[in-house]
Amino acid sequence: xxxxxxxxxxxxxxxxxxxxxxxxxxxxxxxxxxxxxxxxxxxxxxxxxxxxxxxxxxxxxxxxxxxxxxxxxxxxxxxxxxxxxxxxxxxxxxxxxxxxxxxxxxxxxxxxxxxxxxxxxxxxxxxxxxxxxxxxxxxxxxxxxxxxxxxxxxxxxxxxxxxxxxxxxxxxxxxxxxxxxxxxxxxxxxxxxxxxxxxxxxxxxxxxxxxxxxxxxxxxxxxxxxxxxxxxxxxxxxxxxxxxxxxxxxxxxxxxxxxxxxxxxxxxxxxxxxxxxxxxxxxxxxxxxxxxxxxxxxxxxxxxxxxxxxxxxxxxx
Numbered sequence: 634x635x636x637x638x639x640x641x642x643x644x645x646x647x648x649x650x651x652x653x654x655x656x657x658x659x660x661x662x663x664x665x666x667x668x669x670x671x672x673x674x675x676x677x678x679x680x681x682x683x684x685x686x687x688x689x690x691x692x693x694x695x696x697x698x699x700x701x702x703x704x705x706x707x708x709x710x711x712x713x714x715x716x717x718x719x720x721x722x723x724x725x726x727x728x729x730x731x732x733x734x735x736x737x738x739x740x741x742x743x744x745x746x747x748x749x750x751x752x753x754x755x756x757x758x759x760x761x762x763x764x765x766x767x768x769x770x771x772x773x774x775x776x777x778x779x780x781x782x783x784x785x786x787x788x789x790x791x792x793x794x795x796x797x798x799x800x801x802x803x804x805x806x807x808x809x810x811x812x813x814x815x816x817x818x819x820x821x822x823x824x825x826x827x828x829x830x831x832x833x834x835x836x837x838x839x840x841x842x843x844x845x846x847x848x849x850x851x852x853x854x855x856x857x858x859x860x861x862x863x864x865x866x867x868x869x870x871x872x873x874x875x876x877x878x879x880x881x882x883x884x885x886x887x888x889x890x891x892x893x894x895x896x897x898x899x900x901x902x903x904x905x906x907x908x909x910x911x912x913x914x915x916x917x918x919x920x921x922x923x924x925x926x927x928x929x930x931x932x933x934x935x936x937x938x939x940x941x942x943x944x945x946x947x948x949x950x
Contacts, residue, residue, distance in 0.1 A: 743947055744807045746833040748824050748901070749794035750840040750911075751776035751787035753815040760820050763903025764863045770900060772820035777843035779923040786841045786917060787815055789926060793914060794839045796936035804944060809833070825904035835874055835946060836909040837939065838901060841926065843918045850919040851891040852935075854879045855911040858897035863904070870908040873949075878910055878942035885938030886931075908946075912939060 752773060759769035776786030794810065801808045809831055811824045819827075828836040842853070856875035859868035875893050883890060891913075896902060902909055914935050915922045925931050 742834055742950055744809065744831060744833050745801060745943055745947075746809050746811065746828045746831060746836045747794045747797055748811040748828075748836060748838040749787070749790040750838055751785075751790060752812065752817050752819065753785075753787060754818070756818055756820060758820075760822055760900060762898060762900050763861060765861060765903070768898075770821075772822070773818075777841065777917050779917045779927070780847070781920045781923045782917075782927050784917075784923075784927060786843075789841050789914075789917070790839045791815065793926075793932050793935055796932055797837070797839070797939055800936045800940040801943065804940065806940075806944065806947065821900035822904045825901050825906075825909075828909070829904075829906045833907050834950060835943060836905060836907060837878070837943060838909065838911040839939075840911055840913050842913040842916045844916055845918075847919055850916050850922040851888065852882050852886070852915050853891035853894055853913045854882075855894045855896050855899070855902075855913065857899075857902040857905065857909060858895040860895075861897045861903055864897075864902060867905060867908050871902075871910055874908050874942070874946045875910040877945045878912060878939055881940070881942030881945070882912070882935065882938040884941065885934045 753775065755774040756772040757774075758772050760772045762768045762770050776790070778785055779789070791812070795813070798808045798810060811819060811827055824838075825836075842849075854875040856871040857864035857868050859865050864871075872893075872895070879890060879893060896911075899911070901911070915926050917923045917926070926935075
């Protein structure tokens with residue numbers, strides 16, 4: 634009987650030893666003196682590496698103690714205190730919007746505006762000659778009339794202007810016009826405004842002249858006088874263009890013409906903010922020249938010579 638008791642006691646002791654040994658292998662939460670569960674060093678590292686508190690707290694389900702709300706606060710503090718550095722985010726350049734383009738008064742390097750002078754019905758309402766004066770002129774007139782052809786100037790001007798347009802387009806030069814019909818009402822200031830708004834590289838105004846003397850003849854080219862404050866910024870370029878236009882006409886017609894003339898009394902000049910020149914293609918009050926200017930071959934010479942001057946001006950810009 635004694636032996637059986639000894640063997641039973643030994644078996645109990647062995648069972649206790651086995652249970653103690655198994656119990657020591659299970660992870661246990663350390664308890665602080667205040668009774669709050671704190672994280673092990675392994676758990677702190679896991680949080681610092683990016684594990685969430687919920688994932689770390691899953692351990693108690695395996696048999697460990699359940700962490701209290703105070704324990705969660707301790708977890709957060711331990712994670713902050715961890716010396717493990719968070720990897721620096723790689724620098725990705727942000728898409729920066731391009732700065733808005735500065736608004737500049739538009740200026741097209743090659744665009745030419747042709748202004749066929751006058752119109753069928755004139756407009757005698759007064760218009761300021763320029764921004765620097767109180768002087769006024771009629772907004773626009775119908776122009777002179779051929780002494781022999783009886784052709785109105787506004788018709789002749791448009792004929793030559795249309796040939797000039799075709800010549801420029803043939804050379805690849807963009808063109809716009811103030812009018813392509815006679816039935817318009819566009820003042821001289823408005824014509825200048827049209828060119829300003831288009832940002833033309835050059836405005837060429839086509840006119841024919843008249844004089845009290847029937848013997849006066851020949852083409853000439855006018856440009857804005859630098860004496861007008863408003864035209865000072867464009868005077869030099871306008872003078873350059875006028876010289877090239879004159880040279881082109883001299884070459885194409887084989888005649889010298891009357892030369893250049895600076896003017897400060899023309900509304901179409903004084904309101905212009907872009908280079909401008911006016912070609913007087915001849916005198917309609919001279920019988921021979923009046924007829925000559927209506928000749929198709931001579932009109933083409935005029936258009937070609939003016940186009941040559943325009944092209945040289947644009948190529949020099």
